[in-house]
Amino acid sequence: MLQRKLEHLACTVAVSAIAAAGLTLAGTKPVLAEFEIQEAGIEKGEVELEYRGAYHWGVPRATDENENANDLVQSNEIELQMGISDWWMISVTSGFDKPLGGDLQATAVEVETQFGLVKREGSGLGLAFQMGYEKAINNHKHLDDAEANQFGFGPIVELATGKFLLTLNPLFTRQLGTYANQEGLGFEYGWRGEYDFTKRWGVGVEMFGEIEDLANAGSFNDQVHSIGPTLFYNLGGNNDEAKGGDDDEGGGGDTKVSGPAEMALSMNVGLQFGLTDATSDTALKFQGSLSF
Known part of the structure; x- marks a missing residue:
């Protein structure tokens, strides 16, 4: 009972920290909320509330010569997702951005679904499709600045061995x-190597990028690409093994007992x-999620 109370207290404090971090980011500058790595695992009945935000320094201004520039000073996303079954999940996300020289405002609402194809147990392969x-929100925007609605699809791939996990998120958009204003498909990607x-606790490297139109991709320097280190912290849930898999090479993932999240x-x-x-010179990204 004491352990449960301590864990509840720790979660309460941590949630307060997430809220404080979110308010701090919302009061400062740039962020690409697209700094997200989607995982392949789905748990039936699990509900997750997540905040993602980022703050950018050295923000390039969009011009005729640099029209693909990420001129966001800040972006935030709040997401609610639920596992309908062990192979199907749905989510709803609201986005709030602060462009260079503008105010923080609602920019988009997204409805997403994910299907589990290969369930990873410890080390091995995990595969899903998202x-x-x-739906873009273009309130009070000039025609030239209006954003298009967008449909996206792509696989989620996880490769785990021991304490290491590699996650790939290629995504095609239309x-x-x-x-x-697109001739071909767009392409966005994110990948993470986590130990x-x-x-x-874990550490890792993440990389993100976007090509708005593959039919008119331009040079690498005209596209948005960034890379950097990330620190991870997990509290509660199944602490019997690291996220990357099993501590022992023999694997112990099959011994897990299923039950309520x-x-x-x-x-x-x-x-x-x-x-x-x-791309902005530097971005500070934060992500916090509570699942139950």
Whole structure:
């Protein structure tokens, strides 16, 4: 009973920390909320509330010569997701951005679904497929600045061995609606290499990028690409093994007992360094989620 009370207190404190971090980011500058790595695992009945945000320094201004520039000073996303079954999950996300020289405002609402194809137990392969529709909010925007609605789809791939986990998120996108301005498909990606040196702490490297139109991709320097280190912390849930898999090479993932989802909190904070002229020089990213 005492252990449960202490864990509840720790979760309460951690949730307060997430809220404080979110308010801090919302009061400062740039962020790409697209700094997200989606995982392949799905748990029936599990509900997760997640905040993602980022703050950018050295923000490039969009011009005729640098039209793909990420001129966001800040972006935030709040997501609610639920596992309908062990192979199907749905989520709803609201986005709030602060462009260079502008005010923080609601920018999009996205509905997404994910299907589990190969369930990973400890070390091995995990595979899922995601797709979603994003409705842009263009209140008070000039026609030239209006954003198109967007449909996206792609696989989620996990490769784990011991305490190491590699996650790949390639995503193809298609603009829809009145403001669509795309000849081919767009392409976004994120990948993460994570090493969990304890059951709760991990370190890793993440990279993100975007090509708005593969038919007119331009040079690498005209695209948005960034890379950087990330620190991870997990509290609660199944602490019997690290996220990357099993401590022992023989694997112990098959011994896990299924049951109701336990309350769990996870956080990560990282730095992203821009690799091109269209990318902000530096971005501080934060992600916090509570699942139960």
